[in-house]
Ligand code: ATP
Ligand code: MG
């Protein structure tokens with residue numbers, strides 16, 4: 404069995420590593436300038452520019468059984484042309500929806516699922532009108548290209564709105580109301596071509612400067628009711644898009660008038676996701692493994708958490724074994740060269756209680772980020 408992945412980052416690397424023992428082999432479709440370090444020695448690398456014709460490209464990729472992606476910012480016309488030769492999962496149409504915040508929010512809304520209040524904007528006047536309708540604080544987000552908090556401007560007051568640069572105002576954006584959330588959680592869901600789906604327990608995520616820092620799974624105090632709410636939403640979105648593979652859904656958890664919890668969709672990722680990295684240690688079948696199983700038509704793997712699990716991201720710090728705090732921890736490095744804030748690796752860890760989980764996460768953070 405052969406899988407071609409569009410992209411050459413850590414997500415491609417971890418998909419390949421997780422499916423390697425099952426005898427599945429990989430090739431990678433990349434662009435000039437992509438960093439190849441994470442996938443070095445893990446299969447052939449093919450440059451998109453070198454094969455203008457889809458059939459020649461398909462052959463160069465080693466005639467894969469299926470093509471998948473590790474990111475949503477890809478040339479979907481190219482993928483649609485490749486669909487003549489083998490399945491492409493998830494469908495390029497869903498990638499187009501997910502990589503554009505405006506299309507994504509309206510599509511999620513059409514499925515009867517809540518998103519934060521928002522308006523599309525393209526100039527200062529539209530931003531001011533949107534602020535009038537939605538109020539402060541708000542966040543302006545570019546429709547395309549944003550990730551890890553890049554391409555976002557927080558607007559706390561009318562002065563902030565006035566201070567926005569003209570260039571920023573003229574970008575294709577969504578202006579989003581600030582959601583007063585209790586916590587953030589994410590759902591990692593998987594569906595195969597027969598329509599069978601499985602769900603991991605909700606993960607609680609903590610972000611620092613817009614970038615994921617830690618995850619805890621299952622989310623502390625996770626009720627059956629909240630898990631059910633998330634699975635129903637995931638089911639709707641998976642079925643409506645006839646989805647195949649892993650879909651990640653980021654949620655804000657808000658408090659209802661009667662003290663209950665309500666889920667609002669922040670955004671989706673049509674791929675394996677950083678908030679699902681804990682599944683490498685916490686589950687029989689990790690998100691990476693289940694993604695490959697789903698797209699290759701293998702039976703889906705168990706998604707239950709075997710233990711209380713945590714994940715700490717290594718952001719802009721050298722990745723080496725000395726950062727491990729104890730023997731309940733697992734280190735994953737991405738083979739990348741160091742840059743400020745760059746995702747270099749992560750630590751997965753297990754604990755017997757949530758108190759122990761917190762203590763371990765805090766000890767790990769203190770060791771990895773001694774400066775705080
Ligand atoms: P990534 O794709 O890496 O998850 P991103 O750049 O697409 O990040 P978002 O997920 O939109 O960014 O936002 C990053 C974080 O900023 C969120 O996880 C949340 O903590 C905060 N945030 C974003 N939008 C809102 C909002 N409307 N209300 C409150 N907080 C928000
Ligand atoms: Mg995003």
Ligand code: MG
Nearest residue numbers: 551653669670
């Ligand atoms: Mg996000």
